[in-house]
Amino acid sequence: MDKLIFKIYCLFFVIACLIVAVYAFISVGKTPKWPYLNNTGIAITSLNEQADSDNAYSVTLDSSEIINAGGCLSFSTTFTDTRVYSNEELIYESLGSYSLFMRSNGNIWHFINVANENHPIIVKLSPVYGDTSLSVPAFMAGDYYNLRSNLVIRSTPALLVSILDVLFGIGMVVFFLITRHIDPSNSRTLFLGLTAIMIGFWSMGETDAMIVILNNRTLAGVIAFLILIFIPVPYVLYIHDTLWADDKSIYRIPICLCLFDFLLVTGLAITGIMDLKQSVIFTHATWATGIIYVIAAAANTIKKARVRKNISSSESPKTQTNLPTVRLPLANESKEQQAIFNAGAMLIIVAVVGVEIIHYWTKARTQNDLLGRILLLLYIVVLAYRNIIESLKEIENGRMAEYYRKLANTDSMTGLSNRTPFNHDVEELRNMEEYSIISIDLNDLKRVNDTKGHQAGDSYITNAANIINEVFGQSGVCYRIGGDEFCVIIKEKESSSITKKLVTKMESRVKLHNEENPADPVAIALGYENKTSDDTRDYNEILHLADEKMYE
Structure with missing residues (x-):
């Protein structure tokens, strides 16, 4: 559902860009040119x-x-x-x-x-x-x-603030694009960046500097009104991800209203009933629903945090023990602080939007809201900083989690997968129609340990593991499941023919190794069994038969 809404949003945004492009390349209105003398006003x-x-x-x-x-x-x-x-x-x-x-x-x-x-x-x-x-x-x-x-x-300070909004927004979008393969869940940075970019372009167009510089005022008006329609969507998504992630449906209301608003105002314009200026009242209404959602999200998060705090403070001292206290991560405290910050900062946004709306309806100038623009910029900067820092922490935590996950699933001596992923992958074979299992055992490992020492035994194991991985690694997954026991699972189609060729290659590779390393030869016994699509045997039988063939 969310992906469909996002695709519709992107489609409407592209249509809006096409409308802007038409107005950019078609000259409208009358704009005379003037030559003048120099003097003061x-x-x-x-x-x-x-x-x-x-x-x-x-x-x-x-x-x-x-x-x-x-x-x-x-x-x-x-x-x-x-x-x-x-x-x-x-x-x-x-x-x-x-x-x-x-x-x-x-x-x-x-x-x-x-x-x-x-x-x-x-x-x-x-x-x-x-x-x-x-x-x-x-x-x-x-x-x-x-x-x-x-x-x-006179309007340069307001223009510079708007440009900074755009630059910070672009920076956040670039940060998201760079880190999305590391932390794909960090979409809130993207949403905040898109919000900042659109707010920056919108407020930039309302400055006297841009009014004077951009002669095609109809184009500027179309851009401003269309941007107003799209601003609430990424900000509501940002607030949803940041404050109210457990909300499954309410956040869609302001988003769908924005999409409906775009259809409504463009339909009214195409039919000649109202242009974008006349129908802006509908856009202001969608803004109101977005503001209500943000305030509700902040209030809901603060309420939950207070409930948790009251429950924690009301715990009876009699239930306490002398056991050491473990300090858990301050995820809830951080979320509460984020909610309080957003709730307070939202008042700034409401004030800025309110001033802009008043200026619009009263036809006042837009240069008196410089303080509001600066406060809005500070809000964006602080949010960007908090989100980037939090994202970097999550990336680092993800890297550590991946490191420990790999460590738990990897045999430290050979670098192959260990018994844990083997048990998991074997269970998954119950849902597969075609695969091959190769059981492998190292001969003479005990003799090598007894006669040459355990260091030589370790070298024997690693040499054999390297050969196994070199032969089977590109077609399947190699596991060390015991001291001298290995296994390979191949899940590709036509696995039986692939396995037959690789077993022949394995024999040749062992022979080559022993010829090149006569002092450290390896002896590998293997057996394999294939499961085809018309085979009714389960994976336990296939594995058992592979083990039996290894000892033949």
Whole structure:
């Protein structure tokens, strides 16, 4: 189920990327170019403001004041069609694209060249969405380059914080890709990285610097609204893996709502009912479900931790003994601390999201939330650090566990598998239709130990083991199951013909070894038995017959 949901999420994300690509390569809206003189910017006061019946505004400005300041009029609008007139002549026009996914140009800074000081400038503002009201923007005048550069410089701190979000996210994704073969369960680092990347790109697009730099504002708006749809999914998955891993179904609710939201808003846009801006209310609703899930996950984990703590503290002293106390790993304590940290930090995310939503609905600027952006960055950095450190510990624990597992299943003298995996693998043969078992015994080992010493006996065993592994190791699994007893299990198809060829090769290899090492010869006795698909014998009979043939 989870794999299916993830595949659908990836499919929708690819579709969203295709929508962005279309808007990136198709020019929409009207973006004029301007040549200007150098000067500083000043605030311009309107001479007259008039509201029309259709929620539009007409603002009259003194052109001579603009020209004296540098000849460039600058102001920002949100979801607004803008026309500027001088002597009833249209000198500037910025209209929405009125395309399916985005009818307006979103947030945009306007820079208008004013050359005629004899006639006032009239700015006409019309809402793209007729049911929304307009507020008169603040007008600035000055040099074109100076106005643009000041906007970029003013919003640079917020832009840098957003870039750092993206970089930390990329770092976490790269860390996951590097370590996934060592610790495949460390998907939470991937989820947190994807969340940071999308938050970074989204908040980056809301800065004045990007609004000024990226001329295709319709493309920027489509990217922002689509990213908003996908952000909650990886973060909910991160919280699920970190705080509420025993939840089997609730976490799917906000994820499925996000997927449904994508289908809904794209369907509304394609049918012309609503564009992405108008349907953003549904996206905000899915965000709300994600926030509720995160808070519930943190509260659930803290509640469980407190219950465990109360049970531990309520234990009667009479039940205590004088036995030494063993300090167990602080897994539960660490999880409780992680829950408390996430619960507190979630308040920061709620505040940041709340500020962004308020800015959106009130059409306020997005530069006043720098503190929230910094706090969000710190949250991501701390989470990244905690998760990477925890992942490294798990990797080290996994390596140690693998080392001890291999140590427990490997014969220390020969490096072959020992009796423990042999017993396990033999039991698995009951479910197989075709295999071969080769029983092997070392002749004369007792005589070598008695006449040459146990060191020579050990060398005898290792030489024989090397030959056995060299001949049979690529086709089957070799085991040392006793002092001088070995066994090989071959599970491949046509194992009978493979075994026959390898037994012949074994005899030749022993003969070659004895010719090259006359002082340390080996004598190996073996017998084998094959199980075919039409054979009704069980593995015990096959093993017994192999042993009997070894002594023939």
